[in-house]
Amino acid sequence: MIDIEKLIDLLDKKNLSESELNQLKDFSSDPEAKEIIAVYTAVKNSLQRNEHIDEELLGEYVLYKNNSKEYNKILPFLILKIEDHLRKCELCQQNFRELNSQFADVDNFISKSISTQAEKSYTPITQIIFRKKFTAMNFAFSTIAAVFLIYIGLFIYSNVTTPDYIKAPFSKDRDFYNTRGRTTELFQRGLDALDNKNYDEAIKFLNEDLKENPEQESIFYTHFILGLTYINKAEKDFLGLFKSFNKDDVLKGIEHFEKSIELNQNERFQNLKLDAHFYIGKAYLLIDDKNSARQHLQIVIDNKGSYFKDAEKLINSF
């Protein structure tokens, strides 16, 4: 049985003495030691360039320099070393420039791919990667093939992994609130902005309504619509896939629904309290807080709110 730790220590040492060299030679007659030596050497050669910066490390540095948040988290420990080396090494500077230019192509490709008004002038990703191997026709074909395959795969994965209550629209009837009694100018402008999916503007008008008319009896309704607006604003996806919700906005939405329940003292609008509980329940599901969701949906079911059947369905779905 060989002493693996001792062997790796020797392999990892920078300067070996005469006796250490002999120890290492002794080790190398053992088949298991041979395997360790081969693997250690391969790992080292895969990651280390001795006098230069490894390309993958340089790639992480390019991500960092381009303000990507997705760089390897050990990079900050090595930045000084990298920059110090780059100042002195022409070859690594050349590698950096090459990788930086490739990142710009990738960035351009991704940005154009997800834009709703895609232009035709971006460089296909496969052209970037296989530039030296493919003809122009092959680039185009390969790009379409790769992007199509990736999209179909991601679509299937997204469909299977996203629960129905996330995939379904948050509120079904966008017009249902137009018939309610609140008529201030700011409130109506907020509704119009919400209808136009201009959520930031809707939030601005509705907050102004709260500020200017805090004492009005029907102000709870502004909180209710603000709740809906924040939840709509929270929604995000990628090319229509992987629908998810910004937690901060969802929590703000819940806060406004709660405020609307608290301020709703008008007997005529008691059902709106139960609607608010229903939306709070749904909102908690969006951020995966099933216990809180269950509590609010149960209130809707127990009090036979207008959404009690939807609430029952939802509770049974998780």
Add this chain to the structure above:
Amino acid sequence: MDDVDDLTANVYIAFAEQYQKIETIENWLRRVLFLTFVRFYKQSNLKRTTQLKESITADDLNLGTDQQHDVNAILKEIDTLSEEKQEILKLRFWGDLKFNEIAEKLNKNEAAVKKMFYRSIEEIKNKLK
């Protein structure tokens, strides 16, 4: 078409492995596609670079190992290690840091870092069998 298949497979595998941790798909895809290119670039560079060394290390000895491991295969195995083990290997080889320096940066003790380094090499060896 093999390269296209490889690229597509790389994205799927990376996605399946990292799905829970992805915050913004767009940024993640940008990183995966770019680093896929970096690996192709690295492999083509490896074919033409020679490495220079000043001191005598184990590499200088003819230790009779006839096993050769493909760089890509090794990198894929490194990717399967725990995040902690990958950090240690990369700080050791990418940054050429000593174990006490790695321990300090990762807020661990030196002996624990060394143990994890040994285990990482063994783990890769076992996976390559």
